[in-house]
Amino acid sequence: MIVVKDLKRYYGIGETAVRALNGVSFEITKSEFVAIMGASGSGKTTLLRILALLDDATDGIYTIRGLEVSSLPEAERSFYRLTQVGYVFQDYALINEMSAAENVYVLSMMEGKSKKESYITALEALDKVGLKEKHDRVPGELSGGEKQRVAIARAIAKKPDIMFADEPCANLDTNNSKQVLDVFKELNEKYGQTIIMVTHEPWHVEYVSRVITLEDGIVISDENRQNNKISPK
């Protein structure tokens, strides 16, 4: 589903250039729940942003379902982000002046659905993350875990091919983190949602099927946890 070949991302030029990604390659198949791990500065967030089409690679190939997405013009990337990709931010990134439902259904409206249809879709997504009853609450009236679950609902409402999550539990306590990860796991196991999550918490690997570890911009290990098989690089 996803093929990444020799992906590079440099900041700056010449000798002083920072090589955030220095030739990353891997493939991800449908319905995998992948954790990208690594120390601070290893390049995991940079990688995720490129995969989610929020940033451009300096070099390398990145395809989704065989389509070379990294070279798409901005308008098509925007459309791809809207229809094919869900993104869960570390700090929830909800619009504070919108209710939970509005935060979710604004994307459905962007896709051209009617307001009623969008609202129903939003309630279904909020139901999946256990927040249907709080659909009319604004982010300021929700706990950190609830906000993150609204962000997940926003990401899954459009039924994306892939969902990306950038340290979704970084601002949450253990209890809320477990709730969020449970939601991810359920989405993955029950609905076959492909999820790629950046994390630095070792205990999060219990929830995922695969762990890719980065160090200094390269993949140093690729562990398939279902088969408990480690693929050192």
Place this chain on the structure above:
Amino acid sequence: MINDIRVGALIAYCSIKRGNKKTLTFIVFVLSLIFLNLVFLPSMIGGLLGMFTGFIQDYPYGDIVIEPTDGNAYINNADNVLKKVRAVEGVRAATKRLDVGASINHKQKVVGVMITGMLPTEEYDVSRYPYIVSEGNFLSDLSRDEIIIGAIIAGTGHGSEIYDNLGEVRPGSFVDVTYSNGVKRNYKVKGIMEGTFEIVDLNALVHYKEIEDVYGLEGKEATSVVVRVTDQGTETRVRDKIREAGVNEQIFTWADKSESLIRQAMQSMGAIDIMSKIVSLIVGAALVLIITYINVMNRKKEIGILKAVGITPRSIVVSYAFLSTFYVLLGIFAGLILYFTLMLYFQANPVVFYETIEISPVIDHVLLVQSIVTMLTLSVIAGILPAWSVSRESILKAIWGQ
């Protein structure tokens, strides 16, 4: 595009519904002041012009004035003209006048003036001269060897210090008048008139018969026939009817006369008016730009998030267009309330100008519509520019400042 509008409207609606009400109040307040600035001064200038043209109507020219054809000093058959004019539908009153040049001498002080010979009883229906006598009395049909002197010439009116005047002339004083043909007459001052209008207060009035006698006229001549119409606004139509009635002299409406008389003044005021509007609009547009810019900067991350989740830049710009429109409409509404409140106040308490002239602002509906449209257009453009700029920034820069 329709999806962009729907989403833009939703974002703007949520922003208005749940946004900071104090900020909204502040923005609306500032915009209302900008709107007020845009319409208040022109209303005052309109009031000033209205007052000036009012003077023109009330004293020298009436609503319509008939003057001799080019090359003639007099309307030679003024009574016949008056007869025709009075028969025209829409004419309320009319009278004839004789304006001549003269100098007035009092205790060795000499002042050059325009003296108007008039029929006093007819003036009550045609002009305000009979009603502005501040000391003494107005002329009567029996007034001979009597004169009404403008307050500035008399030396008692406001502004007399900057003009030549006769010193403290009072009713009962005697003055010597030397007409332009050299004839001298001695008159008793019957009254002092004060119209707070220089053309009036630098003038003097005598009975029509006095001028006839001095110039040897035969009771038919006039330098002007002054006409008042029944309904204001019908002057042009009545003028045309007077022409159709066979009056072949030059016929002017008060507007024609104002245009030639105060063209320069109007042009000066017009220039001030235009400059004031331009400055107001620039300041207004700049303020809206700043307000929106600060607003956009505060929401830069939000814009980045919206883009990151797939909302198009066009939707974001549309949302700010809606927001700006909403702010400006509220600002205009609040500005209109302020404006009409001030109009009511200043109409009840006119601005005193030159110590005696009271200026009340005039509500000009065309000006209001123009100002609303202009402010709306400029403000919406100024409002969406920052949004357009930020919506084109990269997502990473907008969200994380990278």
